[in-house]
Amino acid sequence: QKEVEQDPGPLSVPEGAIVSLNCTYSNSAFQYFMWYRQYSRKGPELLMYTYSSGNKEDGRFTAQVDKSSKYISLFIRDSQPSDSATYLCAMKRASNTGKLIFGQGTTLQVKP
């Protein structure tokens, strides 16, 4: 069983829709939870991160962490065609410098 599970999709939504992307994990030692965005044939780039449980908002993006359920989510409001990309969740332990564990990535397409 993978430490981090993510539905690969693909997920297709109309422009303006609210998108929900999710990951589950099995290692309770994870403390930092990140979302990376990867456009086609490019390297991933950090979108946002959350420490421990709770919510974090950045513009149209909201990250949520529920450590009791070992479940994290990324919500995208008013989705745009430019949001079409693969979204990867990533996690790490507080003590484990640099070693990220990634989910498989979810491919999102936002149709105009």
Add this chain to the structure above:
Amino acid sequence: NAGVTQTPKFRVLKTGQSMTLLCAQDMNHEYMYWYRQDPGMGLRLIHYSVGEGTTAKGEVPDGYNVSRLKKQNFLLGLESAAPSQTSVYFCASSTSSLAGAPETQYFGPGTRLLVL
């Protein structure tokens, strides 16, 4: 400021051949990483380095070697390529850890490797 660059962008190898992938960063980052990305598998860490002259194994190190002779460069070597090493390889770099925040990893554009 180029960030993280990777050479080459694309390569075709025959089984048993060797090659070296070069990663360079101009952000003076302490940490550097090599990942591979395969369909349905996400990114998996091959090797990483927390400073010049140091390297450590990641999740999938078998069949690969690395060297970090200079702070700005991180080399990934395949001594005897196998079809199972067909993948997209990403290099990343980050600063050292700051209390209360994870290190943001900055990725290069990737190297597509096909082993026949």
